Amino acid sequence: MAMKGGFSRKSKVSSDVPSSSLADIAFLLLIFFMVTTVFQNDKNRDIVWPEAEATEKIDEKVKNILNIWVERDGGVFINDRPFAMGDIAGTIGPLYAASDRALVISIRGDREVTYNTIDQITKQLVAAGVVRVVFATELEQRMTRERR
Amino acid sequence: MAVLNNKKSKVSDEVPTSSMADIAFLLLIFFLVTTTFPKDKGLAIVLPEESETVAVNQKNILHIIIQANGIVDLKRGESPQVQQVNPSQIEGIWRQDVTGNDNLIAAVKTHPDAPYKYMIDVLDALHSAGAERISLQLLEG
Numbered sequence: 001m002a003m004k005g006g007f008s009r010k011s012k013v014s015s016d017v018p019s020s021s022l023a024d025i026a027f028l029l030l031i032f033f034m035v036t037t038v039f040q041n042d043k044n045r046d047i048v049w050p051e052a053e054a055t056e057k058i059d060e061k062v063k064n065i066l067n068i069w070v071e072r073d074g075g076v077f078i079n080d081r082p083f084a085m086g087d088i089a090g091t092i093g094p095l096y097a098a099s100d101r102a103l104v105i106s107i108r109g110d111r112e113v114t115y116n117t118i119d120q121i122t123k124q125l126v127a128a129g130v131v132r133v134v135f136a137t138e139l140e141q142r143m144t145r146e147r148r
Numbered sequence: 149m150a151v152l153n154n155k156k157s158k159v160s161d162e163v164p165t166s167s168m169a170d171i172a173f174l175l176l177i178f179f180l181v182t183t184t185f186p187k188d189k190g191l192a193i194v195l196p197e198e199s200e201t202v203a204v205n206q207k208n209i210l211h212i213i214i215q216a217n218g219i220v221d222l223k224r225g226e227s228p229q230v231q232q233v234n235p236s237q238i239e240g241i242w243r244q245d246v247t248g249n250d251n252l253i254a255a256v257k258t259h260p261d262a263p264y265k266y267m268i269d270v271l272d273a274l275h276s277a278g279a280e281r282i283s284l285q286l287l288e289g
Contacts, residue, residue, distance in 0.1 A: 022169035050268035054275035058188040116260035136190040
């Protein structure tokens with residue numbers, strides 16, 4: 001066989017990158033992220049938020065925020081469990097110490113809750129030594145305020 | 149062309165699946181990039197330490213009294229004069245008063261039976277006015 005140069009022989013090894021498993025990798029990644037993503041552990045309760053114009057985003061990691069839900073009838077919930085008013089300080093205190101005093105308490109109260117309930121909660125939080133508290137609100141647009 | 153198409157078509161009858169992986173990756177990356185978790189939002193306050201009570205001169209206190217029906221009364225220091233205001237007016241009042249007195253403290257006293265939203269309205273106005281020395285209290289008597 002006459003050969004003109006060194007490069008003319010066709011290689012028998014395929015020059016294609018094997019891509020048949022690409023879809024498997026994609027699905028694997030998809031499933032990995034679906035499984036490892038953790039959301040907040042308490043579910044949203046049926047609450048009508050109070051509205052405030054000065055609402056600001058809380059610049060804190062999600063794991064450092066503890067929600068206290070206060071329902072319209074005055075029921076208090078932490079991590080999906082109902083709490084008696086007197087037990088709040090005893091529950092929050094150790095959590096707050098464990099978080100190295102970084103915990104932010106978000107009071108998610110219904111707008112129609114009596115202030116007495118909120119006041120009792122803040123007093124419990126003071127007793128637990130908590131300093132940073134957020135009253136969760138919805139952002140109020142100036143337009144809706146003018147209509148009121 | 150015959151009515152019954154018995155002839156083998158030269159067009160492939162397979163659905164092209166070679167680009168499925170690309171589509172899967174595209175979707176994966178799209179959702180990774182566009183997913184934003186809702187951030188908590190609200191009005192931040194700093195609670196006092198326990199037993200941290202400070203005697204404050206009466207003239208440095210702006211009393212904001214919220215009645216059970218949402219009526220807001222304003223009382224400056226020791227003066228017995230009570231002024232009824234709308235929560236939206238408080239922002240302006242605070243800005244005006246704080247220029248005359250740097251040590252002004254807003255004492256928000258809420259009636260125990262007042263809905264929480266009225267307190268938030270007042271707190272909102274104070275936050276909008278940039279007030280930082282706010283005391284939340286329960287209205288007594």
